[in-house]
Amino acid sequence: MGSAVTYTATVAGQGVPTGNINFTIGSLALNMNALTNGSAMLLFPIGSVGITPTRAAYTGDGQNLPSMSATVNVLATGTVSILVSASTGNLTHTVPVTVSLQ
Numbered sequence: 001m002g003s004a005v006t007y008t009a010t011v012a013g014q015g016v017p018t019g020n021i022n023f024t025i026g027s028l029a030l031n032m033n034a035l036t037n038g039s040a041m042l043l044f045p046i047g048s049v050g051i052t053p054t055r056a057a058y059t060g061d062g063q064n065l066p067s068m069s070a071t072v073n074v075l076a077t078g079t080v081s082i083l084v085s086a087s088t089g090n091l092t093h094t095v096p097v098t099v100s101l102q
Helices: none
Strands: 004-010 020-025 028-034 039-045 050-058 072-076 078-088 091-101
Touching: 004 020, 004 050, 020 039, 028 039
Parallel strands: none
Antiparallel strands: 004 039, 020 028, 020 050, 050 072, 078 091
16 A cells, blocks of 8 residues: 554653563564653555554563553545446446545
8 A cells, every 4th residue: 555554662661661562463473662751753655545453562571560451443535546448349437446445
């Protein structure tokens, strides 16, 4: 689809949490996104239209235990333009149609 989504995980705990966030997007595990000031970000391309379950897992540090977020369903939508042609004998009529995908 040519677009991307930014995932952000923020950890609240004792002091300023350190460690890593491991994102799971669909069935793809993306590991070791280091926390900066208690947050980690991941820019990930949108592969297709539809719902993708996503979650983040915190690895913990010396003051904070590991934890995992609830699963969040991310909905990707899009628009595509197509041409529809119909022919009768020697006559062809083509009409552009825009379809919204959700």
